[in-house]
Amino acid sequence: MYLIDHVPVSAPRRTADGYLVADAYVARTGIQTYLGEELGRPDLLNVRVYRPPEEVFSDATLRSFAHRPMTNDHPPEQVNAQNWKKYAVGQTGDEVVHDKNRVRVPLVLMDQDAIADYQAxxxxxxxxxxxxxxxxxxxxxxxxPYDAIQRNIRNNHLALVQRGRAGSQFRIGDGRTPGAPDLSAHPQPQENHMSDKTILVDGLSVVTNDAGAQAISKLQQQLKDAQTAAGAADANHQAVIAAKDADIAKRDAEIDSLKGQVLSDAALDQRVQARGDLIGKAKAVHDTDYTGKSDAEVRKAAVVGKLGDAAVAGKPEAYIEARFDILADGAKPRDPVVVALGDRVTYRQPVQDNGYAASVAGLDYRTANQKEA
Incomplete structure (x- = not known):
């Protein structure tokens, strides 16, 4: 992972050639705070990263601070042999030393524009x-406490910048020889590591620095996202409730409709009587099976059976009902008992006697008198 740390520049020395040279503490052990986004963890606001002494003071790490190119601000890519001439404005020396918790290196700014920026x-x-x-x-x-540990630290370059992460703790010249003159062309201005910003938070103006503004902005966005998610969840919940209420209302309507279709005992008796009368009339018009037919279908079947399909073709139900009533009024009503028994009872016509019964009676009388004699 490629990272950037900052340390301040102060009290450099000018050489006869016009270069600006100094000693600077450029690294330390302990904890430094990074934004989560810098470490590939946008889900975290800040990350406390611990630099153990065994990592900062390892031979490989210390060697990586020697002979590093210096740049004026950070370039958009790491510095290497192919782009060194494009970005380098100086370099670090090879006398890398460390004390209890800091690393010090000598450095030189050789580019006039970079030196002028320092002086400004x-x-x-x-x-x-x-x-x-x-x-x-x-x-x-x-x-x-810390959240992560930094390991295998390898320096690529050292950049001159306006503001650094470490503030005024590390400064070029901290390790210079006591009493050495400061040959810079201009006196140092007062350090201003962080500019103040005013942020509006819930209607209140809050004065903070760049890091605080960034943190507040991120928290405000997270709050906005949470409110949006909560609003969406509430809308979905309301939609589910509305759908269930509609389903319950539909079921209630169906139940009320079914209740209205339930017949009382008296109404049922009346319905049975009316159905029986209709079937009786229909069979008087045309004797057939009307099982399973509705009242309208019974009337139509009776008329068709009596007069044929042409009699009802294209006619409305009211016409068919009137035609049925006319036919039923002119038909001889059938015995309801016969109808109930399905016409299984047949009537026998009386046979004329023609004196046969009297002859049989006379024969029986003579036979009886002979037995008595």
Whole structure:
């Protein structure tokens, strides 16, 4: 992972050639705070990264601070042999030393524009380096909690910048020989590491620095996103409730409709009587099976059976009903008992006697008198 750290520039020395040289503390052990976005973790606002002494003071890390190109601001890419002439304005020396918790290197600015920027107030340094982030949390020996550990630190370049991460703790010249004159052309202005910004928070004006403004902006966006998500969830919930209410209302309407279709005992008896009368009339008009037919279908079937299909073709139901009533009035009503028994009872016509019964009676009388004699 490629990272950038900042340290301030102060009290350089000018050489006879016009170069600007100094010693600067450019790295330290301990905890530094990064934005989560810098470490590929936009879900985190800030990350406390611990630099153990064994990582900062390892031979490979210390060697990576020697003979590094210096740049005026950070270039858009890491510096290498192919682009060195394009970005380099100076370099670091090879006398890299460290004390209890800091690393010091000599450096030289050789480009006149970069020196002029320094003289105009550009005072701090920023490391451009790569490292591995071990997402292991814990507590330092000094009792400070951290979220991750920085390992395999390798410096790529050292940039002159307006503002640095480390503020005024590290400054070029901290390790210079006591009493050495400051040969810079202009006195140093007062350090101004962070500019004030006014942020509107819930209708209130809050004065903070760049980092605070960025943190507040991120929190405000997270709050807005949460409110949007909550609004969407509430709308979905209301839609589900409305759908269930509509379903319940539909079921209630169906139940009320079914209740209205239930017949009382008296109404049922009346309906049975009316149905029986209709079937009786229909069979008087035309004797056939009317099982399973509605009242209208019974009337139509009776008329068709009596007069044929042409009699009802294209006619409305009211016409068919009137035609049925006329036919039923002119038909001889049938015995309801016969209708109930399905016409299984047949009537036998009386046979004329023609004296046969009297002859049989006389014969029976003579036979009886002979037996008595």
């Amino acid at each position: 107030g550009k005072r701090e340094l920023s490391q451009g380096y790569s490292s591995e982030i071990d997402w292991t949390d814990g507590v330092t020996p000094e009792g400070e």
